[in-house]
Amino acid sequence: xxxxxxxxxxxxxxxxxxxxxxxxxxxxxxxxxxxxxxxxxxxxxxxxxxxxxxxxxxxxxxxxxxxxxxxxxxxxxxxxxxxxxxxxxx
Amino acid sequence: xxxxxxxxxxxxxxxxxxxxxxxxxxxxxxxxxxxxxxxxxxxxxxxxxxxxxxxxxxxxxxxxxxxxxxxxxxxxxxxxxxxxxxxxxxxxxxxxxxxxxxxxxxxxxxxxxxxxxxxxxxxxxxxxxxxxxxxxxxxxxxxxxxxxxxxxxxxxxxxxxxxxxxxxxxxxxxxxxxxxxxxxxxxxxxxxxxxxxxxxxxxxxxxxxxxxxxxxxxxxxxxxxxxxxxxxxxxxxxxxxxxxxxxxxxxxxxxxxxxxxxxxxxxxxxxxxxxxxxxxxxxxxxxxxxxxxxxxxxxxxxxxxxxxxxxxxxxxxxxxxxxxxxxxxxxxxxxxxxxxxxxxxxxxxxxxxxxxxxxxxxxxxx
Numbered sequence: 001x002x003x004x005x006x007x008x009x010x011x012x013x014x015x016x017x018x019x020x021x022x023x024x025x026x027x028x029x030x031x032x033x034x035x036x037x038x039x040x041x042x043x044x045x046x047x048x049x050x051x052x053x054x055x056x057x058x059x060x061x062x063x064x065x066x067x068x069x070x071x072x073x074x075x076x077x078x079x080x081x082x083x084x085x086x087x088x089x090x
Numbered sequence: 091x092x093x094x095x096x097x098x099x100x101x102x103x104x105x106x107x108x109x110x111x112x113x114x115x116x117x118x119x120x121x122x123x124x125x126x127x128x129x130x131x132x133x134x135x136x137x138x139x140x141x142x143x144x145x146x147x148x149x150x151x152x153x154x155x156x157x158x159x160x161x162x163x164x165x166x167x168x169x170x171x172x173x174x175x176x177x178x179x180x181x182x183x184x185x186x187x188x189x190x191x192x193x194x195x196x197x198x199x200x201x202x203x204x205x206x207x208x209x210x211x212x213x214x215x216x217x218x219x220x221x222x223x224x225x226x227x228x229x230x231x232x233x234x235x236x237x238x239x240x241x242x243x244x245x246x247x248x249x250x251x252x253x254x255x256x257x258x259x260x261x262x263x264x265x266x267x268x269x270x271x272x273x274x275x276x277x278x279x280x281x282x283x284x285x286x287x288x289x290x291x292x293x294x295x296x297x298x299x300x301x302x303x304x305x306x307x308x309x310x311x312x313x314x315x316x317x318x319x320x321x322x323x324x325x326x327x328x329x330x331x332x333x334x335x336x337x338x339x340x341x342x343x344x345x346x347x348x349x350x351x352x353x354x355x356x357x358x359x360x361x362x363x364x365x366x367x368x369x370x371x372x373x374x375x376x377x378x379x380x381x382x383x384x385x386x387x388x389x390x391x392x393x394x395x396x397x398x399x400x401x402x403x404x405x406x407x408x409x410x411x412x413x414x415x416x417x418x419x420x421x422x423x424x425x426x427x428x429x430x431x432x433x434x435x436x437x438x439x440x441x442x443x444x445x446x447x448x449x450x451x452x453x454x455x456x
Binding site: 012016019020022023026027031034035037038041073076077079080081083084085086087088089090 | 169170173174197200201202204205207208209212226229230233237238241242243246247250253254257258260261263264265267268269
């Protein structure tokens, strides 16, 4: 894999994990706080870290949710890759 | 409900399986003969394997994957709606059970598709006269690139798009903004945030909250990103490290480290041990500035990469307690109290150095 491809693959992994977590977060966030989140995101440049802080504050078990999402991603990916390797006799 | 559809499919599949096994459940004598028939049938190459034409099977897998993905997303949409309508928790739990089942079907469909793709590629290689050894190598590469891209990356992107699409407009807006904001970040910043999310590393959120620019944390972020991303990639992409990922990240770390150190050298022009430590301490005692943040980064990077000599911090090599720090960065930086404990036991560190480390650790408190 060329260096550029590697970089792309790594970047993509990060993108996927981030998006998966954000999707889950918006799923569990109460609707009335979605609007608040919008406002906080607007001010992220002035107050870096505010978004993450808000999420941690308003979502119970935020860290556990994130861990679960990442774990699910890894598990599902591993299942597919292992199935492929088994089929290939590797 | 769609979970019933999934259940219906499962019942159908069980019936099919049962019907295949039924011939085996007959009287003795006949039983052995029928078992043999089934064995022979299983061992015969499939039509696709014989002809080398897997196109029909691949199309069938694609269709099945689309079907199961759609079912999964529809189940997911059902949960969102139930939550919005504040339906009873028991109903939501039932929907969640249905979604889990749909998710399992979806993963199975991905696995089946992967297996067919691999079989097709294997036959292609064999029919082109590739040696057994080369076939293995090429299949490995195929799995780590094509299968990874198609069934891990692209499929996840598609799934997330479809899930996002079933959210109400206000949430879609938030999602879109978040993705746009994410896209606008540099690789380094993304690594920082992803690692923070995935590992819950306190220092990152603190660092962000204190307004530390991402560039000042380049080296540290990359180090954590590396351990995080390598952790993920090693688990499901065997040999990912063998593809040179390690080298790429090391190169990036080296580049950013060199820049940080060189910048600091030019700025301070301080070479001796004690003076350097004092300088660090003085800077850190002041309010957090760009300069002091850069120092923190440089120092932490050096600790992590074992290049402690570069800024005159030779004392690091003198302490037994700190020898392990160069090897397990993430663990080390998370075990703040242990480091302080070890440091206070050490007799070789002077007062300024101890103060220096304690101050660094205070930045890691959440």
